[in-house]
Amino acid sequence: MTESRLIGPVRVVGAGLLGTSVALGLRSRGIEVILADASPTHVAIAVDLGAGRVAAPGDAPQLIVVAVPPDVTASVVAAELAEFPDAIVTDVASVKAGILDALRGAGADVSRYIGSHPLAGRERGGPLAARADLFAGRPWVVAAHDAITYQRAGAIDDLILDLGATLVEMTPSEHDRGVALISHVPQVVASIMARRFIDAPNAALGLTGQGVRDVTRIAASDPDLWVQILGANATPVRDILLAYRDDLDRFIDALADPTAPGARRRVAEELAGGNTGVERLPGKHGTDKRFTIVVVMVEDRPGELARLLAEVGEIGVNLEDLRLEHSPGRQVGLAEISVLPEAADRLTNELAERGWRIAG
Amino acid sequence: MTESRLIGPVRVVGAGLLGTSVALGLRSRGIEVILADASPTHVAIAVDLGAGRVAAPGDAPQLIVVAVPPDVTASVVAAELAEFPDAIVTDVASVKAGILDALRGAGADVSRYIGSHPLAGRERGGPLAARADLFAGRPWVVAAHDAITYQRAGAIDDLILDLGATLVEMTPSEHDRGVALISHVPQVVASIMARRFIDAPNAALGLTGQGVRDVTRIAASDPDLWVQILGANATPVRDILLAYRDDLDRFIDALADPTAPGARRRVAEELAGGNTGVERLPGKHGTDKRFTIVVVMVEDRPGELARLLAEVGEIGVNLEDLRLEHSPGRQVGLAEISVLPEAADRLTNELAERGWRIAG
Numbered sequence: 071m072t073e074s075r076l077i078g079p080v081r082v083v084g085a086g087l088l089g090t091s092v093a094l095g096l097r098s099r100g101i102e103v104i105l106a107d108a109s110p111t112h113v114a115i116a117v118d119l120g121a122g123r124v125a126a127p128g129d130a131p132q133l134i135v136v137a138v139p140p141d142v143t144a145s146v147v148a149a150e151l152a153e154f155p156d157a158i159v160t161d162v163a164s165v166k167a168g169i170l171d172a173l174r175g176a177g178a179d180v181s182r183y184i185g186s187h188p189l190a191g192r193e194r195g196g197p198l199a200a201r202a203d204l205f206a207g208r209p210w211v212v213a214a215h216d217a218i219t220y221q222r223a224g225a226i227d228d229l230i231l232d233l234g235a236t237l238v239e240m241t242p243s244e245h246d247r248g249v250a251l252i253s254h255v256p257q258v259v260a261s262i263m264a265r266r267f268i269d270a271p272n273a274a275l276g277l278t279g280q281g282v283r284d285v286t287r288i289a290a291s292d293p294d295l296w297v298q299i300l301g302a303n304a305t306p307v308r309d310i311l312l313a314y315r316d317d318l319d320r321f322i323d324a325l326a327d328p329t330a331p332g333a334r335r336r337v338a339e340e341l342a343g344g345n346t347g348v349e350r351l352p353g354k355h356g357t358d359k360r361f362t363i364v365v366v367m368v369e370d371r372p373g374e375l376a377r378l379l380a381e382v383g384e385i386g387v388n389l390e391d392l393r394l395e396h397s398p399g400r401q402v403g404l405a406e407i408s409v410l411p412e413a414a415d416r417l418t419n420e421l422a423e424r425g426w427r428i429a430g
Numbered sequence: 431m432t433e434s435r436l437i438g439p440v441r442v443v444g445a446g447l448l449g450t451s452v453a454l455g456l457r458s459r460g461i462e463v464i465l466a467d468a469s470p471t472h473v474a475i476a477v478d479l480g481a482g483r484v485a486a487p488g489d490a491p492q493l494i495v496v497a498v499p500p501d502v503t504a505s506v507v508a509a510e511l512a513e514f515p516d517a518i519v520t521d522v523a524s525v526k527a528g529i530l531d532a533l534r535g536a537g538a539d540v541s542r543y544i545g546s547h548p549l550a551g552r553e554r555g556g557p558l559a560a561r562a563d564l565f566a567g568r569p570w571v572v573a574a575h576d577a578i579t580y581q582r583a584g585a586i587d588d589l590i591l592d593l594g595a596t597l598v599e600m601t602p603s604e605h606d607r608g609v610a611l612i613s614h615v616p617q618v619v620a621s622i623m624a625r626r627f628i629d630a631p632n633a634a635l636g637l638t639g640q641g642v643r644d645v646t647r648i649a650a651s652d653p654d655l656w657v658q659i660l661g662a663n664a665t666p667v668r669d670i671l672l673a674y675r676d677d678l679d680r681f682i683d684a685l686a687d688p689t690a691p692g693a694r695r696r697v698a699e700e701l702a703g704g705n706t707g708v709e710r711l712p713g714k715h716g717t718d719k720r721f722t723i724v725v726v727m728v729e730d731r732p733g734e735l736a737r738l739l740a741e742v743g744e745i746g747v748n749l750e751d752l753r754l755e756h757s758p759g760r761q762v763g764l765a766e767i768s769v770l771p772e773a774a775d776r777l778t779n780e781l782a783e784r785g786w787r788i789a790g
Contacts, residue, residue, distance in 0.1 A: 189637055203727060203789040207764075209637055240633060248634030251626060256645040261704030262677045263619050266611060266670055268707045273600060274608030277549055277569055278711050284644040285616040286711065289704035297698045301688035308685040310626055311678065317622045318675055325668040328661035338657045344621030344649035347628045351638050351646065367563060375749060376739035383733040392735065392754045404567075429563040 075228040078102040081131035081157070083146060085109070085116040088162050088188065089137030090200035093121035095233040098202045104129055108138075115197045130154070133225045136161040140298040144172035151178050158225045160186045164249060165302035166213040167242035184223050185213040187245060188235055195292070203234065210235035213242040250306035257288055257296060258311065264289035361390045361408035364417055367427040368394075368403045378405060378426065385420045387413045404429055435588040438462045441491035441517070443506060445469070445476040448522050448548065449497030450560035453481035455593040458562045464489055468498075475557045490514070493585045496521040500658040504532035511538050518585045520546045524609060525662035526573040526602035544583050545573040547605060548595055555652070563594065570595035573602040610666035617648055617656060618671065624649035721750045721768035724777055727787040728754075728763045738765060738786065745780045747773045764789055 079102035082093045086107075093103045093116060103122030107113045113124055134150045134157050136143060143163040150159050151173075159182055163169060166185045173180050190208040210230045212223070230237045240248065264286040267275060300307055321340055324333040368374050375394070382389055391408035409417055422428050439462035442453045446467075453463045453476060463482030467473045473484055494510045494517050496503060503523040510519050511533075519542060523529060526545045533540050550568040570590045572583070590597045600608065624646040627635060660667055681700055684693040728734050735754070742749055751768035769777055782788050 189639055201725075201789055203787055206727065206787075206789060211637070238633070238636060244631070244633065248631070248637050251630055251634050252638050252642045255626065256623060256642040258678075258681055258700075259619055259623050260641075260645050260708075261701050262674055262681070263616060264704040264707035264711075265677055265700070266615065266674065266707060267710045268703060270611055270707075270710065271604070271608070273598070273604065274611050275710055275712060276598060277571070277608050278612050279549055281620075281648040282612045282616040283711060284647050285620050286704075286708045287644050288641040289708040291701070291705075293698050293701035293705065296701050297694050300685065300697055301694060304685040304688040308682055311682050311685070314622055314626065315675065315678055315682065317625055318618075318671065318678065321618055321622070322668055322671050322675065325660065325664040325671070328664040334657050334661060337660055338653050340618075340625070341621050341651070341653035341656050343628060344624040344646075345651075345653065347624035347626060348620075348646045348649040350627045350630065350635055351624075351643060352635060365561075367566065373740075373743040375752065376736060376743050379736035379739055380733075383736045389735060392752065394752045427563055427566075429561055429566055 074099045074101060074232050076101055076225065076232055077132050079104050079129070079131050080229070081106065081125070081129065081134045081150075081154070082122065082137060083107070083134060083150060084137035085112040085121070085197050086137060087191070087195045087197070087199050087204075089135065090116045090119065090121050090197040091190075091202065091204035092135050092137065092162070092229075092233065094119065094200055094202035095205065096229075097121060099232050101232070104131060112197050116200070119197065119200065121197070121200070131157045133157060133229060134159045135229070139295070140165060140302050144169045144176075147183060148173055148176050148178040151182060155179075157182065158222050159183045160226050160229070162186060162188055163302075164253070164299050166211075166245045168302050170213070170215060170242050180215070180217045182218065182222060184215065184218050184226050185242065186226055186230070187211045187213065187249070188230075188233075190235070205230075206234035208235050209238045211238045211240050211245050211248075213245050214239050215242065246303050247306045250303055250310055254300060254303055254307045255310045255314065257291060258300070258307070259314070260286050260289040261291075362411040362414040364407045364409060364414055364421070365429040366405045366407065366421060367429050368405050375403075375405060378421075381421065381424055381426075382407065382417065385417060387417045434459045434461060434592050436461055436585065436592055437492050439464050439489065439491050440589070441466065441485070441489065441494045441510075441514070442482065442497060443467070443494060443510060444497035445472040445481070445557050446497060447551070447555045447557070447559050448564075449495065450476045450479065450481050450557040451550075451562065451564035452495050452497065452522070452589075452593065454479065454560055454562035455565065456589075457481060459592050461592070464491060472557050476560070479557060479560065481557070481560070491517045493517060493589060494519045495589070499655070500525060500662050504529045504536075507543060508533055508536050508538040511542060515539075517542065518582050519543045520586050520589070522546060522548055523662075524613070524659050526571075526605045528662050530573070530575060530602050540575070540577045542578065542582060544575065544578050544586050545602065546586055546590070547571045547573065547609070548590075548593075550595070565590075566594035568595050569598045571598045571600050571605050571608075573605050574599050575602065606663050607666045610663055610670055614660060614663055614667045615670045615674065617651060618660070618667065619674070620646050620649040621651075722771040722774035724767045724769060724774055724781070725789040726765045726767065726781060727789050728765050735763075735765060738781075741781065741784055741786075742767065742777065745777060747777045 081104040082089045083106045096103050104125050105113050105116050105122045106125045136147050138146050140163045143161050188205050188210040190205050324336045393406040394403050441464040442449045443466045456463050464485050465473050465476050465482045466485045496507050498506050500523045503521050548565050548570040550565050684696045753766040754763050
């Protein structure tokens with residue numbers, strides 16, 4: 071890694087998961103970090119973790135990272151801009167346009183502010199869940215605007231590169247429409263689907279497979295945080311939900327009489343459109359047509375999966391992706407191994423020869 | 431495994447993924463299998479795979495398994511009942527009530543018919559994708575009705591047990607409402623979500639994370655098959671979609687003015703209901719609160735994941751679940767290891783001591 075271009079100190083306001091992870095990442099690069107949080111407990115934990123030192127009179131941060139809940143981000147950014155007139159300020163909230171508007175409306179010095187959003191997180195929150203590597207390899211959006219100079223905004227770029235993230239530049243509204251599409255609307259769709267299970271018979275839920283588990287996994291997200299996110303990005307989210315509802319209505323109409331002329335064609339077109347859309351998503355999971363999946367049964371005891379993967383390595387096949395599925399009520403899991411199509415038959419045969427049970 | 435109680439021969443009609451897998455599973459138990467399919471190529475492939483022999487005059491099957499596309503299942507079952515007056519007939523279609531109704535309407539001898547549905551499948555279809563173990567550990571619903579005697583239906587139970595599946599008894603309409611909820615509606619929801627990506631800017635799609643990938647993974651399913659399934663189960667699917675739309679409308683209304691009195695509460699209640707619903711799904715993935723996830727960075731080269739899992743075994747921690755995530759544009763994957771909460775800190779520390787980069 072090249073030497074950091076950040077001078078520091080960097081002041082991190084909000085010692086939760088994101089703030090403490092930023093602080094740990096910067097400390098690992100040798101940069102001085104000052105920690106502040108409304109909760110003295112959070113600050114104390116973050117200091118104990120080696121994430122930096124507590125704030126002191128006379129602090130002169132080069133850069134301030136505001137990592138507080140979405141609802142209070144704009145007011146905390148404004149306060150930081152006022153208190154530290156020589157500092158550049160960024161924030162990490164997941165909706166961007168409203169914060170810039172609020173700062174402008176409050177007469178804050180936005181020539182020293184540029185918002186940003188790291189696409190990273192964990193199932194757990196709080197400083198104890200923080201990791202120096204949390205942002206490694208993740209996109210980190212810089213929400214560009216024309217009131218800050220290129221030179222000043224450079225401090226944000228340096229921060230992002232120091233933390234190993236991938237810098238993505240967008241306008242605030244491009245960003246907000248983007249996250250509405252690939253994060254906020256999927257959250258709503260999954261939550262509404264999961265609500266259907268509240269009163270469902272146990273027997274029906276016993277038929278659950280991987281498909282419905284995947285569709286509804288993120289329905290387990292924190293409602294308090296998501297109320298703030300959805301409220302802050304209401305217009306872009308609502309626009310996409312309205313288009314979603316139009317499609318849903320077409321499905322509902324077509325299913326009212328599935329034998330009516332044109333009904334099957336309409337359903338087929340809706341489903342085919344889903345094929346087209348999902349193929350546009352980047353990433354290796356599920357929809358990736360480049361790989362073939364070999365399914366192997368693995369006894370549910372320590373070391374079995376490691377033994378399987380070691381043998382896959384001995385066979386000389388590169389594992390492109392791996393997913394484990396447990397069958398309810400059985401002490402056997404299914405390891406779904408993604409490999410290049412030309413390697414699948416050889417892997418299947420050689421694993422079977424070694425005594426592995428191939429389930430697909 | 432105990433000896434099979436099936437006598438055979440078993441006639442399998444439809445040598446696709448499911449039919450050929452049934453045949454392979456029965457052959458591995460030593461049972462005679464007779465194969466039939468409208469496609470001579472499919473039969474030839476299945477015979478080559480060792481799944482059974484071609485049909486011949488004078489065949490007297492004990493049991494017939496119809497594994498043809500949903501649209502033609504009822505007519506094929508009726509033809510088999512007529513052609514083999516001493517055989518018990520089942521089918522494996524994913525919607526059940528309509529088939530029984532159609533058979534009754536056609537005057538077929540339903541005292542020898544009982545429908546069933548194995549909850550199993552693969553991303554690929556056709557006989558070449560078939561596996562003797564396809565049904566191992568999966569639920570297999572028997573759609574009970576009162577026109578067949580317990581003794582006759584026993585042949586279906588034997589089939590399911592022979593194939594290693596878990597027998598679940600439901601009425602046809604219980605089954606159809608159940609799969610509408612945990613399979614058919616999630617398919618519609620995922621497809622409509624994925625349609626939103628058709629015209630999306632590349633920059634927005636670049637922000638894609640695991641959440642939206644999971645929500646839309648099954649949108650890659652085959653439209654031809656799903657048109658048949660949704661058409662055959664239109665009423666239960668539509669009923670759930672109507673309730674889904676009511677929730678969606680509440681979201682859309684609340685987001686029209688998210689600062690209006692009550693709007694935040696309504697959104698929070700919708701999201702909290704999603705929490706409640708998803709917690710009811712069985713299985714280890716995602717929503718399972720019993721486990722803590724440790725995220726480890728793994729270089730994308732052969733043997734690295736096996737080395738990691740071998741060391742997890744050496745540390746003496748049992749891996750409850752594992753998921754791999756690749757970061758777009760980086761030669762590094764993230765292995766998400768689920769372990770019991772009390773083991774997480776020790777695993778994290780010992781892996782870090784061994785030089786693994788812990789990402790969360």
